[in-house]
Each structure stands twice: as structure tokens, then as C-alpha cells.
Amino acid sequence: MITVEQRAEFRKHFRYNVGRRLVIDKIVKGVVFGCVVLAIVPLGSILIEVFTNGSAALSIEFLTQIPGAVGSADAGGIGPAIQGTIVLIGMSSLIGVPVGVMGGIFLSEYGDNRYGRTIRFFNDVLAEFPTIVIGIFAFVMIVLTLGNFSVWAGTFALSIIMLPIITRTTEESLKLVPITYREAAFALGIKRWAVITKIILSQAKNGLVTGILLAVARIAGETAPLIFTILGSSQFMAGFDGPIDALPLRIWRLSSLPYDNAVAQGWGAALVLILMVLSINIGVRYIVLRKKGRGLKLRMLGGAL
Amino acid sequence: MSLDAKIVSMMRIPLKSGSRFVDKFFKIGAAMAATYVLAIILLIVVNLVSGSAPVWQKEGLGFLTGSDWNSEEGRESYGAAPYILGTFVTAGIAMAIGVPISIGIAMFLSELAPKIMRTPLSLIIELLAAVPSVIYGLWGLFVFRLYLKDWVETPLHNLFGDNSVVFSGAPFGLDIFTASVVLAIMIIPTISTISREIMLAVPNSQREAAYMLGATKWEVFRLAVIPYSKSGLIGAAILGLGRAVGETMAVTMLIGNSTGAAAFPTSLFQPGQTMSSIMANEFAEASQAGLHMSALIGIGLILFIVALGINMVAHLLVARVIKSHEGAVQA
Numbered sequence: 001m002i003t004v005e006q007r008a009e010f011r012k013h014f015r016y017n018v019g020r021r022l023v024i025d026k027i028v029k030g031v032v033f034g035c036v037v038l039a040i041v042p043l044g045s046i047l048i049e050v051f052t053n054g055s056a057a058l059s060i061e062f063l064t065q066i067p068g069a070v071g072s073a074d075a076g077g078i079g080p081a082i083q084g085t086i087v088l089i090g091m092s093s094l095i096g097v098p099v100g101v102m103g104g105i106f107l108s109e110y111g112d113n114r115y116g117r118t119i120r121f122f123n124d125v126l127a128e129f130p131t132i133v134i135g136i137f138a139f140v141m142i143v144l145t146l147g148n149f150s151v152w153a154g155t156f157a158l159s160i161i162m163l164p165i166i167t168r169t170t171e172e173s174l175k176l177v178p179i180t181y182r183e184a185a186f187a188l189g190i191k192r193w194a195v196i197t198k199i200i201l202s203q204a205k206n207g208l209v210t211g212i213l214l215a216v217a218r219i220a221g222e223t224a225p226l227i228f229t230i231l232g233s234s235q236f237m238a239g240f241d242g243p244i245d246a247l248p249l250r251i252w253r254l255s256s257l258p259y260d261n262a263v264a265q266g267w268g269a270a271l272v273l274i275l276m277v278l279s280i281n282i283g284v285r286y287i288v289l290r291k292k293g294r295g296l297k298l299r300m301l302g303g304a305l
Numbered sequence: 306m307s308l309d310a311k312i313v314s315m316m317r318i319p320l321k322s323g324s325r326f327v328d329k330f331f332k333i334g335a336a337m338a339a340t341y342v343l344a345i346i347l348l349i350v351v352n353l354v355s356g357s358a359p360v361w362q363k364e365g366l367g368f369l370t371g372s373d374w375n376s377e378e379g380r381e382s383y384g385a386a387p388y389i390l391g392t393f394v395t396a397g398i399a400m401a402i403g404v405p406i407s408i409g410i411a412m413f414l415s416e417l418a419p420k421i422m423r424t425p426l427s428l429i430i431e432l433l434a435a436v437p438s439v440i441y442g443l444w445g446l447f448v449f450r451l452y453l454k455d456w457v458e459t460p461l462h463n464l465f466g467d468n469s470v471v472f473s474g475a476p477f478g479l480d481i482f483t484a485s486v487v488l489a490i491m492i493i494p495t496i497s498t499i500s501r502e503i504m505l506a507v508p509n510s511q512r513e514a515a516y517m518l519g520a521t522k523w524e525v526f527r528l529a530v531i532p533y534s535k536s537g538l539i540g541a542a543i544l545g546l547g548r549a550v551g552e553t554m555a556v557t558m559l560i561g562n563s564t565g566a567a568a569f570p571t572s573l574f575q576p577g578q579t580m581s582s583i584m585a586n587e588f589a590e591a592s593q594a595g596l597h598m599s600a601l602i603g604i605g606l607i608l609f610i611v612a613l614g615i616n617m618v619a620h621l622l623v624a625r626v627i628k629s630h631e632g633a634v635q636a
Contacts, residue, residue: 025521029417035409036426039497042490043433046444053447102338110332111339119339121624125616126342128544130551132581133612136605137349140356144593160345167342193331221437224553227585248439252554255443263447270440281435285428 050270057268067234067250067265075261078269080236081250085273087237088230088246089216091155096162097212101201103163104170104211109196111171120171127164134160135225142229149231151240157225162215169214173207174200210284217280221273223248247273349609357603359596368603374565376590376597383600385580387568389607392579394570395481395556396549399488403549404542407493411500416526427501434494442558445487450559453486454478458574474574479561482573487555492545499544503537503626504530540622547615551608553581562586580608 002010065077107120138157143149177200185195201208226232231243232253247269254266360368364383371384414427458476465472474480507530515529531538561576564587568578578586584601591597 021521021524025523028523028526032409032413032417035406036413036430038406039410039430039433039490039493042444042449043429043436045448046436046440049444049448050440099338099341102335103341106332106335106339110335115336116339119342121617121620122346123339123342124620124624125613126346128547128612128616128619130553130581130608130612132551132553132584133349133353133605133609136356136584136602137352140352140602141348144356163345164342167339191325192328196331217435221435221439223437223439224581224585227588248437248554251439251443252558255439255446255558266443270443273437274440277435277437278432281432282428285431 047274050267050274053264053267054269054271057264058271062265062268063272066236070257070262071259073261075259075265078247078250078265078272080233080245081247081269082272083236084230084233084244084246085220085248085276087151087244088154088158088226089220091151091240092158092162092219093212093216095155095159096166096215099159100163100166100211100215101170101208103167104174105196105201107167107171108174109192109200120168123164123167126160127168130224131157131161131222132224132228135228138225139228146241148241149229149243151230151237151242151244153229154226154244154246157229158219158222161222161225162219165215165218166211169211170204170208173204173211176207177203206287210288213280213284217277217284220280221248221277223252227252247276353602353606353609357599357606359599360603363596364600368600369607372566372569374568376587376600381596383596383603385600385604385607387564387566387570388578388580388583388604391481391560391568391570391577392550392581392608392611395485395488395560395577395579396546398482398485398573399492399549400542400546402486403489403492403545404496406489407496407541407545408500408538410493410497411504412526412530414497414501415504416522416530427498430494430497432494433490434498438491438552438554439558441487441491441555445483445555445559449487450478450483453483458482462574470571471573473572476574477561479559479576480572480574481560481570481577484556484560484577484579485573487559488549488552491552491555492549495548496541496545499541499623500534500538503534503541503623506537506626507533534626536622537626540619540624540626543615543619544623547612547619550615551581551612553585557582557585580604580611584608 062077063082064079066080067078068074068076103119103123107116107123110116111120134157138153138160142153142156146152181199181203182195185199186192190199226246226249230246230249232249233243233245235245237244251266251269251273254262254269257263360383363381364371368383368385369389370386371382372386373382373384374387375382410430414423414430418426454476458478458480461472462474462476467473511529511533512525515525520528556579560578560582562578562582563576564578564583568576570577584604587597587601591601
């Protein structure tokens with residue numbers, strides 16, 4: 001039989017114990033919420049700074065003119081950089097999209113074996129790879145071989161960076177196509193390649209477009225590999241075998257110049273770049289979330305995956 | 306599109322779609338495209354090894370352990386130790402700051418946040434990963450560095466002064482500390498997104514069992530979620546490390562760039578150098594065929610090996626967890 005004193009003692013301990021646990025729980029919840037705020041503040045700050053500092057530089061001349069002489073009062077524009085970024089994205093996509101989509105088809109349709117798993121693994125490893133290593137590799141392989149910095153070298157480097165992203169998103173979206181579609185098509189006697197290219201790909205096209213756009217957003221902001229491949233230039237493109245400029249590279253150069261108008265231009269170029277990259281990212285996510293793309297892994301993001 | 310409509314559209318596909326070889330060719334073509342990835346990794350090894358051969362011949366293993374860095378003709382000497390160390394120190398500090406915050410974010414997104422907040426918050430966190438590295442550098446250089454200098458570095462310096470090695474040196478904002486903090490911000494989305502995915506893969510029965518015993522949210526997390534997802538969370542953190550180790554532009558713009566023995570990371574408030582930043586910085590000065598370039602390519606090779614190792618370990622850990630709960634994973 002428990003005495004009244006024992007019961008009171010027990011209650012005291014129970015209250016103390018539960019009370020302490022509830023307080024710890026509250027503290028942890030607060031700390032965890034603080035973590036979220038800590039992560040959002042830099043994003044907010046970046047967006048605010050880029051928009052406020054960058055919008056002052058924006059004008060038609062800024063977007064179309066070539067850069068002025070270094071340190072001169074006439075700072076010129078970032079026309080060649082915008083042109084170069086668009087050229088590089090287009091050229092890289094010419095290699096990255098077909099190879100990536102075919103690779104994704106292989107992983108999804110034929111890749112359920114040891115070889116497929118190996119490829120998938122190295123594909124994921126490559127997706128996370130330091131892009132500067134890819135840049136210096138492209139330098140050794142293309143620039144040293146051909147003898148000069150060129151669009152080709154930049155294209156080669158950027159296509160390697162976009163490839164794993166496209167491959168994986170293609171694979172994931174092909175796997176989302178119900179198996180019944182394949183069964184029905186095979187039952188009709190349609191050849192496998194026709195089933196894949198004409199039926200499954202058309203069903204998975206949202207996912208495919210998503211992957212391609214994410215890859216484009218990713219390479220649009222890449223800087224490190226471009227230092228080693230396209231070098232940068234203050235003129236519009238002269239040909240595929242010569243140096244060109246690109247937005248991220250131009251931002252880097254401008255930010256290192258000790259002139260106020262150069263820095264102001266750097267913010268302007270950053271605004272153009274961030275509008276490009278974030279609008280693609282937000283657009284893609286909006287579409288994916290609205291449509292049935294649930295289940296499609298979107299871990300592959302703007303930065304290093 | 307309904308299945309009926311699908312079948313109708315199928316009818317337009319000729320049944321005799323090419324000879325039986327077309328199927329084979331298609332498969333081979335797909336296999337070749339997939340193999341391209343392996344070929345690239347192999348080519349990277351071959352090219353970096355051949356490109357850096359001269360410096361290995363001259364310096365031998367001293368390239369890994371030495372700290373001399375002189376590109377002046379006739380007195381050329383290259384040792385990469387300070388940069389290798391600098392890479393690990395900056396990445397280590399970034400991890401120390403970034404991993405706890407990321408796990409906190411993942412916990413909030415997977416366990417605590419009300420349903421309507423989860424998707425928008427995840428999106429916002431993921432947008433952090435989409436911001437190009439060079440913009441982090443620009444922001445760090447002209448905005449964040451100044452706040453960090455005034456609010457964190459100067460107080461720390463005044464508090465501990467030059468007596469402590471770690472906080473010695475007048476804070477200027479262009480130093481190992483600034484680079485590490487910005488790196489931490491950059492790896493948070495990577496780690497938190499993957500951690501969240503891994504936590505969501507923990508079966509609800511685990512949580513329910515803990516709740517049934519009267520556990521609080523935090524206890525559920527500590528007793529049911531963490532043990533179950535530990536190896537995956539470690540994998541996520543290592544993936545973040547992989548990113549931190551290879552990150553170039555933001556670090557190059559913020560670390561202050563010292564070379565040689567001066568680049569040994571001793572104080573947080575002194576300029577340093579990482580493997581990727583020295584490549585980005587000195588590339589323009591190195592002649593295309595010289596020993597200097599070979600040394601930079603050699604650093605690229607070291608970075609390649611380090612990153613390959615880190616990423617392979619991380620992927621093995623993450624893949625194992627996510628695979629073992631296949632079907633439970635939600636994007």
C-alpha cells in the first residue's frame with residue numbers, strides 16, 4: 001500500500017520529469033525553427049542586394065553594348081557576356097540533351113543489372129563533381145590540343161556538367177510511366193525502340209523538359225570551368241574556335257576591378273543571371289508541383305546537384 | 306490522355322517498325338550514351354595525370370607535402386600542402402556550421418512544419434542551391450563580409466585577442482572564416498534537402514511506437530528517427546563535404562588568397578587558399594605548357610581524387626538508406 005507521502009513524492013518527480021521534457025521539446029522546436037530562419041535570411045539578403053544594386057545598372061545599352069575600356073568613365077555593357085552564355089547553353093545542350101536522354105533511357109529500360117547500377121552510381125558521382133576539375137580537364141583535353149581557348153572547350157566542359165542531371169531526371173521520369181503502357185504496346189507487337197521513343201518518351205516529356213531546364217539553369221551559372229575553357233572576351237563572338245565571354249565570368253571579372261562603375265555593372269550582370277536561373281528553377285518547380293510530377297526526384301538543383 | 310486515346314495514337318505506329326536489328330542498334334546506342342559517363346571519368350584521370358606529369362617528376366611526393374610555391378623561372382618550386390590543408394579546414398568549418406543547421410531544417414521540414422508550409426519552405430531552401438556560386442561570391446564580397454567583420458570577427462578578436470592562435474590577426478573580412486561561413490550557407494540546401502528525404506523515408510510505425518510511449522516530438526526524433534536514418538544523414542553530410550571541397554568561385558573571391566607557406570591555415574582571420582581557389586587564381590598567370598601549369602593541373606588531380614573518394618562514400622551511404630525504404634520516399 002502506498003502512503004500519501006509516497007504518492008506526493010511520486011507526483012513531484014513525475015511533474016519534474018515531464019515538465020523538463022516538455023521544456024526541452026519547446027527549446028528544440030525553437031532552435032530548429034531558428035535554423036530555418038538562418039537559412040532563409042541569406043537568400044533574402046542576396047535577392048534584395050542583387051535587385052536593389054543591380055536594377056540601377058539595367059538599360060538597353062547595358063544589355064547590348066560591349067564593355068568599355070577598363071577603368072574608363074564609359075563602362076559599356078555586357079552584351080557579349082549575354083550572347084556568350086546563350087551560345088554556350090545552346091551548344092552544350094546539343095551534346096548534353098541527346099546523350100543524356102539516351103543514357104537515361106538505358107538506365108530506365110535496360111539498366112536493371114549490374115552494368116546499369118555501375119553507370120547510375122558513377123553518373124551520380126559525376127553530378128556532384130567539382131566543376132573546376134571538369135574545367136581543367138577540358139583545358140588539358142581541348143584547349144591544349146587545339147591550341148587556343150574556344151567555344152568548343154567551353155561547350156565540352158558544360159555538356160559534361162549537364163549530362164548527369166539530364167540522365168537522372170530522364171531515368172526517373174521514364175520510370176514513372178506505368179508499366180501497363182509498356183505491356184499494352186508490347187502486346188500489340190510494337191518493337192521495343194518504337195515503344196520507348198514513341199510512347200514512353202511522350203508520356204514522360206514533362207519530366208524530361210524539367211531535367212533539361214534544370215541542367216540549363218545549372219550551367220548558366222557555372223563559372224569555374226569557363227575560366228579554363230573560354231577565357232572571356234570583351235568582344236562579341238568571332239567564331240567557335242575563339243574565346244568568348246559569359247555572364248558568370250563577366251561578373252567575376254567586374255567584381256575584382258577596383259572601380260565603382262565596374263562593381264555596379266557586376267551587380268547588374270548578377271541581376272540578369274539570377275533572373276535567368278531563378279525563373280527557370282521556380283517555373284520548373286511550379287509546373288512539376290502542379291502537374292502529376294510527384295515522385296520525380298528533384299534533388300538535382302542549380303548548384304552542385 | 307486516356308488509355309483509349311493512347312491506343313489510338315499507338316495505331317499510327319507501324320507494327321513492322323524496322324527490322325529486328327533496329328532494336329539492337331537502339332539498345333547499343335543507349336548503352337553507348339550511358340557509357341559516356343564512365344569514359345569521361347576515365348579521360349579525366351588520363352588527362353590530369355599526363356598534364357601534371359612534369360611536376361610529379363620534378364617534385365615527387367614533395368608536391369603533396371611541400372609548402373614552397375614559386376613560379377619564378379629558374380627558381381621554380383611547387384608544394385601543394387597549404388592548399389590541401391586549406392581546403393579541408395574551410396570545408397571542415399563549413400561542415401561544423403552547416404551540418405547542424407541543415408539537420409535542424411530537415412527536422413523542421415519532415416517532422417514539425419505544418420503541411421501547408423512544407424512545400425513552400427522546401428522550395429525556398431532549394432532555391433539557395435540554385436543561386437550561382439559567383440553570386441554568392443559577389444554578395445559575400447560586398448555585403449556579407451562587412452557584417453561578418455563588424456558583428457562576429459571584431460568581437461571575437463577583441464575577446465580573445467592575439468593570445469589565441471585561432472582568432473589572431475586583425476579581422477579584414479577576406480579570410481578563411483568568411484569563406485567558410487559562405488561555404489556553410491552554400492552546402493545547407495544540399496544537406497538539408499537530402500536529409501529531409503531520408504527522414505521522410507523512416508517508416509511511420511517507428512514514430513508511432515515512440516509517440517505511444519509518450520515521447521515528445523524531440524524524443525521521437527532522437528529515439529525513432531535519428532537511429533533509423535543515421536547512415537543516410539552521415540551520407541548527406543559527406544555529400545555536403547564533397548560540395549564544399551570543390552566549391553570554387555565564392556571561396557576564391559572571399560578567402561583572400563595567400564600563397565606558399567603563408568597560406569597554411571593557422572588563424573581564422575588570415576587569408577588562406579584552397580586547391581580550387583589557387584587553380585582559379587593562378588591559371589591566368591601560368592603559361593600554357595610550363596611547369597606552373599603542370600603544378601595547377603596536379604592540384605586538379607589531387608582535388609579529383611579527394612572529391613571522387615568523398616562522393617563515392619557519400620553515394621554509397623545515401624543510396625543504401627533510400628533504397629532500403631524504396632517506395633516510402635517522397636520527392
